[in-house]
Amino acid sequence: MTNLIKKCPECGSINLFWNKEKGEIVCRDCGLVVEDKMVDFDQEWRAFDSNQAAQRRRTGAPMTYTQYDQGLGTEIGRKADIYQLGSKDRNKFFRLRKWQYRISTAIERNLKLALAELKRVSSYLKLPKSVEEESARIYTLAVQKGLVRGRSMESVVAGALYAACRRHDVPRTLDELSEASGIEKKEIGRTYRFVTRELGITILPSNPADYIARFCSALKLAAKTQSRAIEILEQAQKAELTSGRGPTGIAAASLYVSALIHGEKRTQREVADVAGVTEVTIRNRYKELLEELDLEKEIKKTKKKKKD
DNA sequence: AAGACGAAAGTGGTTGA
DNA sequence: TCAACAACTTTCGTCTT
Numbered sequence: 001m002t003n004l005i006k007k008c009p010e011c012g013s014i015n016l017f018w019n020k021e022k023g024e025i026v027c028r029d030c031g032l033v034v035e036d037k038m039v040d041f042d043q044e045w046r047a048f049d050s051n052q053a054a055q056r057r058r059t060g061a062p063m064t065y066t067q068y069d070q071g072l073g074t075e076i077g078r079k080a081d082i083y084q085l086g087s088k089d090r091n092k093f094f095r096l097r098k099w100q101y102r103i104s105t106a107i108e109r110n111l112k113l114a115l116a117e118l119k120r121v122s123s124y125l126k127l128p129k130s131v132e133e134e135s136a137r138i139y140t141l142a143v144q145k146g147l148v149r150g151r152s153m154e155s156v157v158a159g160a161l162y163a164a165c166r167r168h169d170v171p172r173t174l175d176e177l178s179e180a181s182g183i184e185k186k187e188i189g190r191t192y193r194f195v196t197r198e199l200g201i202t203i204l205p206s207n208p209a210d211y212i213a214r215f216c217s218a219l220k221l222a223a224k225t226q227s228r229a230i231e232i233l234e235q236a237q238k239a240e241l242t243s244g245r246g247p248t249g250i251a252a253a254s255l256y257v258s259a260l261i262h263g264e265k266r267t268q269r270e271v272a273d274v275a276g277v278t279e280v281t282i283r284n285r286y287k288e289l290l291e292e293l294d295l296e297k298e299i300k301k302t303k304k305k306k307k308d
Numbered sequence: 309a310a311g312a313c314g315a316a317a318g319t320g321g322t323t324g325a
Numbered sequence: 326t327c328a329a330c331a332a333c334t335t336t337c338g339t340c341t342t
Contacts, residue, residue: 021328184323186320189320189321235320244331244332245332245333246333248333249332249333266312267311268312268313269311269312277333277334278333278334278335279311279312279313280313280314280333280334280335281332281333281334283313283314284333285311287313292324
């Protein structure tokens with residue numbers, strides 16, 4: 001009897017997405033392609049599907065991405081597949097296999113290059129392994145769906161990385177990705193949106209708090225300044241100052257205010273630079289924060305203290 | 309003199325008809 | 326598909342420290 005998978009083996013999520021055309025089940029939460037075992041139902045598209053499933057077949061628990069990559073090349077057209085298939089469609093199967101093989105080798109070649117690029121960019125940005133694998137997964141899905149056609153490989157790699165960062169709450173700004181990959185910002189944004197939409201990956205809007213820690217250390221601010229910045233951020237969210245605004249701008253402004261309060265003043269320009277926004281944006285957010293959150297007293301307090 | 313502030317015009321992306 | 330729109334940027338002049 002068919003074993004319907006209901007949970008993602010990697011993250012345990014039950015939020016699975018079944019893409020019928022591709023015959024693959026994708027976990028919406030972690031992006032894992034869950035192995036598909038529904039092989040014995042329907043002859044017609046099953047043939048196609050089983051073939052594809054064979055490509056994706058892996059043993060045991062989720063592997064690392066590089067293994068998956070290697071598996072892709074070697075598992076096509078295994079004899080076992082023929083037996084799974086009725087003799088009826090054997091000719092069709094051979095045709096499909098040939099076709100599939102061509103694509104697969106093309107995919108494999110592409111992946112080899114792309115993963116190298118991905119690793120390069122990832123290590124440049126010092127991204128954690130989990131993000132690297134996630135983005136590799138996303139990239140592979142994109143290649144298999146033919147989403148790379150008409151786009152440069154590098155831009156899709158950058159898009160996949162950006163998406164993976166977002167999913168793992170280690171956001172990098174588009175600017176950083178752009179610098180690391182040498183792809184234009186808007187191009188990355190475009191492919192990022194395109195790829196995530198086509199793959200049905202849902203991404204939460206990034207949380208400004210995730211940026212604070214990084215900006216903080218870039219500005220060499222004390223830990224208490226950082227935690228205060230996060231508090232301010234939370235208040236701002238409650239006051240609905242954050243919706244629709246760019247998360248980096250809000251993070252930057254919170255940090256700026258917090259630095260003022262704790263007497264660790266940084267210029268708007270300094271903060272703006274590490275956050276990748278302009279001073280003007282910081283000013284605007286800053287103004288809103290002061291209006292809503294009643295922080296002026298505290299700032300004045302520290303000013304007085306300095307005089308003393 | 310450097311930083312902060314704000315106005316005005318321009319850009320790229322989203323939305324809704 | 327196009328126009329209106331909001332957020333953000335760039336640029337530049339003025340004010341404050």
